[in-house]
Amino acid sequence: MKTGVIIGTIVATRKDDSMVGHKLLATQQVDLNMKPIGQVLIAVDAVGAGVGDYVLFSTGSAARNSVQKPKSSIDAAIVGIIDGKDIHFDVLDEIGGDK
């Protein structure tokens, strides 16, 4: 899964039936320092997330599974709202020496 921030919504009146009823959330992928990386994806919501939320998202079949629509045209979904993290950036330096 990857981390992102929901920065808005998209409206597509004409869309595939399998997306009807789903909010289309513009999700900016961010690194663990909350810096934007990569592209903005449009994801459906599986956990009640909204604009401003720091989230976890999945792509491909995992996204379809999260909204129980394995045969849909959905390929990205919000699957978690992040409310904490414990990151040890120093670990990479320690490991770098003895492996």
Added chain:
Amino acid sequence: MKTGVIIGTIVATRKDDSMVGHKLLATQQVDLNMKPIGQVLIAVDAVGAGVGDYVLFSTGSAARNSVQKPKSSIDAAIVGIIDGKDIHFDVLDEIGGDK
């Protein structure tokens, strides 16, 4: 899903049977400021889109699902025509501080 603009069509007289009958739409991926990013994909159309439309597209199985051809050789499809967006680019700055 990702956002793009349809910039033309491709003709392939000799093509896989599963693509026969589908328009092959040259789709330039764009960011939320409509700037081209990444490659031009060739997508089939699932929602009646045409050249000049601002669209949502899916790839992989999601694309095949959108035209009800799960066993086809299609791997990209237009799944929505975008007619509105509400984007808060400032959200990233607010979030950057307190998470």
Added chain:
Amino acid sequence: MKTGVIIGTIVATRKDDSMVGHKLLATQQVDLNMKPIGQVLIAVDAVGAGVGDYVLFSTGSAARNSVQKPKSSIDAAIVGIIDGKDIHFDVLDEIGGDK
């Protein structure tokens, strides 16, 4: 799907059984101005393409579907021979203003 040009063939006497009987076509991905982009993929052929052809290719399950081998180890296939295109690069400028 993506566009490419077939620039040669690869020989692999020892290969997975599911690839036996398939030409292994070295395919250079190109943009719509025929400029090489990204990597050279090795694809099987599903439409009778050969060296020098301007082609459409699919990856993943779509590739396996094109040669009716869903359980094979194939992950890229030529699925169309391009013999025409109608591209409106100006569309991006028009769109850029009013969306």
Added chain:
Amino acid sequence: MKTGVIIGTIVATRKDDSMVGHKLLATQQVDLNMKPIGQVLIAVDAVGAGVGDYVLFSTGSAARNSVQKPKSSIDAAIVGIIDGKDIHFDVLDEIGGDK
């Protein structure tokens, strides 16, 4: 599969049901010289790995398979803890000449 180092954990109280009970491990992809490359992924754990471990991870269906949850919204998982490697960087030079 790819190699990475687990640098921390993520907490998402509200998340897809299929992820409940799984540690969410922040995994920094590294090259064979332990240099960070690419993004940090959030992976579930299938082999009892923890912060500081040098690991092997899979993505997509392979990740779901590793925790026996093929219909889940998981798309990355730790599938091995690396405790040795035998790398011949010189091989590329030897090969470069005669192929």
Added chain:
Amino acid sequence: MKTGVIIGTIVATRKDDSMVGHKLLATQQVDLNMKPIGQVLIAVDAVGAGVGDYVLFSTGSAARNSVQKPKSSIDAAIVGIIDGKDIHFDVLDEIGGDK
């Protein structure tokens, strides 16, 4: 599929059951001029390849199919040993003019 050179092996005593019994081959992706491109992947072997071999590899379900383990956590596999190639780099120039 993509081309690579096997540059070594990885040892992971604790790994997903579906990988037990498989050599874990560190595979450096190379272009058709044998120049390293992209990342080193860890692949299982489906054709008896070893360190120093110039190979063809597949990813995703194709990799699982090559070792008849569709429900495994494997997502990369060596599926061919390259012993010849016939590449026409000039083709791109010829094509560039008249398409």
